[in-house]
Amino acid sequence: MAVAGLHAxxxxxxxxxxxxSHALTINGKHxxxxxxxxxxxxxQFQRLRQIAKNMGVKPVHRRP
Numbered sequence: 001m002a003v004a005g006l007h008a009x010x011x012x013x014x015x016x017x018x019x020x021s022h023a024l025t026i027n028g029k030h031x032x033x034x035x036x037x038x039x040x041x042x043x044q045f046q047r048l049r050q051i052a053k054n055m056g057v058k059p060v061h062r063r064p
Contacts, residue, residue, distance in 0.1 A: 011017070039045050
């Protein structure tokens, strides 16, 4: 995954990384802790949904 120049390797299983993949580790760490967030319950998601909804609405033609 790459977002604005930040590249991330997301691994979802418990299998160890293959030896050639160790270049993907951060500062030599083989385990990286993270957290979970229910995106749909955040304020940001609600705003993004409103933006997407607005993008689907036909614009109103205004008279000059």
